[in-house]
Amino acid sequence: MLSIEGNISKLDFFEDVLLRNEQIILTPSAEKKIKESYTFLHEFSSDKIIYGINTGFGPMAQYKVNESDQIQLQYNLIRSHATGGGKKISQLHAKSLLLCRLNTFLQAKSGVHIELIHLMVELLNRNIIPVIYEHGGVGASGDLVQLAHLALALIGEGEVEYNGEVCDAKEVFEKEQLKPLQIHLREGLALLNGTSCMTGIGAVNLLQAYKLLDWVVIGSATINEVVSSFDDYFSEELNAAKTHQGQHDIAGMIRTLVEDSQLIRKRENVLYQDEAQSIAVFQDKVQEYYSIRCVPQILGPILETLREVEKVVLNEANSVSDNPIICSKTENVYHGGNFHGDYVSLAMDKLKIVMTKLSMLMDRQLNYLFNHKLNNILPPFINHGTLGLNFGMQGAQFPVTSTVAENQSISFPNYVHSIPNNNDNQDIVSMGTNSALLTKKVIENSFEVVATYQLSIAQAVSYLKIQDKMDPKLNSVYELVCGVVPPFKEDYPIFKDLRKLKEVLSAENTAQFFKQVAKEI
Incomplete structure (x- = not known):
């Protein structure tokens, strides 16, 4: 059971809740702050004009709403903005969204009722996840459309994923004996105003990006063994x-x-010896190609970018991305633009770019392994069979090339794709959710590439029969890959095996041993 009170300090918390399905529980201090914030707002707003409580929304904020219609106003906002299109985002990403929205409410600056908090905790713990759609968010005034679908589920009018199926929220609530949310004051606006969709997707993107980097560091180290590099x-x-x-x-x-x-060889044992002076043309390379010897210089900025993005995502998850902001301490309500998603949008663009570069490195290392004229130690396409009759990994290179090309095409930054809308009220926007979703696509593509990448490295190790000379840590990866796809000589359709390998490499815990190694450094 994990305590939650609005301060997620490590990305591991997302991993525990999303991937390990750890249960969460509110701390007493968190409950106390939520109740105090709601009580203050309820009393403070009774004789004042406050945006979203007794006014319209967006460009219609100039219109005052009668007290008798104020609760209906919140329901109207939720229903009118539940307009999402495209594919539904995965249950994992939607659960991350829900966790992020809960965490921002726990800052106790949105004035929501404690009933909303309890319901969100119950949905997370029972794995009842609102159905959210990809299309709709422009990332300013928050992820309005995506969060409207979250709100629609909470009031019992939307859809949820439950036991692997999409169901009406009302039916699931009845089955689970949960009471749909009854709006108090401004829960409609509080739920819609925020960056929790882009942030939730961003957190999952980061978890997967770190795994990808693990596998490419491992693969690069193994290729250094394959070529007996210095x-x-x-x-x-x-x-x-x-x-x-x-x-x-x-x-x-x-x-x-x-x-x-x-x-692995030491240069001083080979090229710094007297006998090397008499050689006119060296059979072995004095220096390897850039994709092998420049790995620290290529992966270093990728690692630093992941760390930078992690800081941004955690900061945003622990922030109040609502408007207006309720402050019971100063007894005031502050209007502004904390719902603007530029921080996450720019961070996701950076993550998208470095993940594309990661896939490009894999592509070049694969090309080196496949091209016998470059490596001089392996048959073309690491073909274990009869050259000309068999084809080895030849067919597997085409999807890698096309997938990496797609990554390059969609890596243009969304941060600079602002289009005014909402009667020009939202005249400059972040497009943060689009950026997070495209980053998700790049990461998914890169896991397809890493499956071919690791299989090809295993084929090279098997062909050269160097297993007993490898570092045992890297040999354990070889055995993991071969346990999914055994070394092969005869041609067969390997697409299903590549899918299996992709699932294994992207699954939780497959790189845990490497994380332990990394901690020692």
Whole structure:
């Protein structure tokens, strides 16, 4: 049971709730603050004009709403903005959205009733997740359309995913003996105003992005073993000559991953010896191609970007992205634009770009393994069969190339795609949800690439029969991959096996041993 009170300090909290289905419980202090905020707003708003309580919304804020219609106003807002289109976002991403919205309410600056908080906690703990659609958010005034579908489910009029099926929320609430939300004061506006959709998707994107980076560091280390590279590419001395922490960390990870390898060579034992002076043309490369020897320099900025994005996502998850902001401490209500999603939009664009670069590195390393004229140690396309009759991994390169090209195409930043709307009330917007969703697509694409990538590396290891000389940590990855797709000689349709491998590599816990290695650095 995890306590929650509005301060998610680590990304691991999302992993615990979303992937391990840990139950959450409100702290007494969180409940107390929520009740105090609601009581203050209820009393404070009785004789004042406050946006969204006794006024219309957006461009219609100039119109006062009679007291007798104020609750209906909230229901009208929810119903009118539940206009989402496109595909529904996955249950995992929708659950993350729900968690983020709950966490922002726990800042006790939205003036919501404690009944709303209790209902959201129950939905999370019982895995009853509102159905949310991809299309609709422009990321200013928050993720209005996506959050309207969250609100619609909470009032018992929308849809939820329950036991693997899409069901009417009303029916599920009745079955689970849950009471739909009865609006108090401004819960409609509070639910819709915020960046919780882009932030929730962003948190899941980050969890998956770290896994992808793990697999590419592991793959790059193994390729260094496959080609018997020199160790100075990832040496502490060389990489310390640049002052970037990410580069230092990636080089350190590779050193740890190959520390017990019998395949990595030292330059001083080969090229610094007297006999090397008499050689006119070297058969082995004096320096490997960039995709192999520049891994710390390429993956370093990717790692640093992930850390930067993580900070932004956690900050946003712990922020109040509502409008107006209720402050019982100063006894005032503040109007502004905390619902604007520029922080997350820019962060997701950065994540999208570096994940595309990650897929590009895999593509180039694969091309090196597939092209016998480049590596000089493997048959074309790591073909274990008869050349000309069999094709090895030849057919698998085409989807990699096309998928990486798609990543490149959709990596243009959404942060600069603002289009005015809402009668020009929203005259500059973040497009943060679009950015988060496109980043999700790039990450999903990259997991397709990493499946082919890891399978190809395993095929290379198997062909060269170097398992007993590899570092045991990397050999365990080889065995993991071969446990899903055994080394093969004869051609067969491998698309189903690639899907299985993708599922394994993207699943929880498959890279846990590497996380432990990383902690030692």
